[in-house]
Amino acid sequence: MGRLAGKVAIVIGGARGIGAGIVTRFLEEGASVVIGDMDEESAADLMAGLPEFAPVRFVRMDVTSAADNRRIAETAEGAFGRLDILCQNAGIYPWTMIEDVSEEEWDHVLAVNLKSAFLSLRACLPAMKRQGSGRMIFTASITGPRVSSPGHSHYAASKAGLVGLIRSACIELAPYGITVNGLEPGNVLTDAITRSRSPEFIAGMERSVPLGRLGTPADVANACLYLASDDASYITGTTIVIDGGQIVCESKP
Numbered sequence: 001m002g003r004l005a006g007k008v009a010i011v012i013g014g015a016r017g018i019g020a021g022i023v024t025r026f027l028e029e030g031a032s033v034v035i036g037d038m039d040e041e042s043a044a045d046l047m048a049g050l051p052e053f054a055p056v057r058f059v060r061m062d063v064t065s066a067a068d069n070r071r072i073a074e075t076a077e078g079a080f081g082r083l084d085i086l087c088q089n090a091g092i093y094p095w096t097m098i099e100d101v102s103e104e105e106w107d108h109v110l111a112v113n114l115k116s117a118f119l120s121l122r123a124c125l126p127a128m129k130r131q132g133s134g135r136m137i138f139t140a141s142i143t144g145p146r147v148s149s150p151g152h153s154h155y156a157a158s159k160a161g162l163v164g165l166i167r168s169a170c171i172e173l174a175p176y177g178i179t180v181n182g183l184e185p186g187n188v189l190t191d192a193i194t195r196s197r198s199p200e201f202i203a204g205m206e207r208s209v210p211l212g213r214l215g216t217p218a219d220v221a222n223a224c225l226y227l228a229s230d231d232a233s234y235i236t237g238t239t240i241v242i243d244g245g246q247i248v249c250e251s252k253p
């Protein structure tokens with residue numbers, strides 16, 4: 001029996017990168033999974049690599065749309081009969097210095113990274129309230145809540161805001177048996193990072209991590225699995241840092 005046997009999960013931003021790691025781990029542990037993403041191609045690639053009868057569905061969606069968030073919640077209940085876990089992992093991390101950030105870019109980053117959490121939470125709440133239980137997990141970052149770097153003003157603000165939402169929501173939703181937590185990954189080596197950062201930059205990031213390597217999607221997925229599992233039933237309103245010790249390192253060794 002897997003640690004999520006019988007559970008139904010939504011993983012938004014699950015088509016690739018960290019989200020794909022979460023989808024894979026949840027399925028391995030017996031969950032049924034609805035993937036929400038705007039990247040149909042990556043979702044198709046991911047699903048093609050899964051076992052033939054894996055209990056998985058895909059909903060093409062934009063996480064900034066309230067209607068799309070309602071649609072994925074309805075799909076989970078329609079396909080699998082219930083909704084136990086929301087994992088809102090979709091996020092973007094453009095790198096722009098404050099002086100160059102347009103209002104449009106600022107609004108877009110805040111919408112994809114922060115408003116998305118509010119919309120997905122609201123969409124999943126009715127089903128979890130009816131059941132009297134639920135797990136909500138949001139992917140934040142160490143960037144914002146703990147540290148930052150040049151070019152990440154909007155990103156850091158969105159992720160710090162997410163932690164504020166997690167704390168508020170945990171109090172409001174506790175009476176319904178719903179826990180609300182977050183993930184704070186450090187630097188995780190995904191295709192998006194490989195594409196957007198130079199090899200020299202990536203090597204520099206590795207040197208700043210006491211454990212000597214960047215994180216993997218599986219590292220983050222394991223923390224997400226823990227928060228989604230029964231082992232974490234008394235944990236709410238908090239975040240887990242998954243960074244190989246990066247934020248406690250005062251200076252590079």
Ligand SMILES: NC(=O)c1ccc[n+]([C@@H]2O[C@H](COP(=O)([O-])OP(=O)(O)OC[C@H]3O[C@@H](n4cnc5c(N)ncnc54)[C@H](O)[C@@H]3O)[C@@H](O)[C@H]2O)c1
Pocket residue numbers: 012013014015016017018019036037038039042061062063064089090091092093112139140141142184185186187188189190191192193
């Ligand atoms: N990779 C890292 O080093 C790192 C570190 C800390 C936090 N994070 C966070 O982890 C999460 C995943 O990052 P990743 O590195 O796997 O990135 P990624 O780009 O590989 O994956 C993000 C996913 O979100 C989807 N997405 C983006 N905008 C969307 C939208 N409007 N609607 C629906 N889906 C949308 C993308 O299509 C993609 O599948 C993000 O929230 C990111 O901020 C990443």
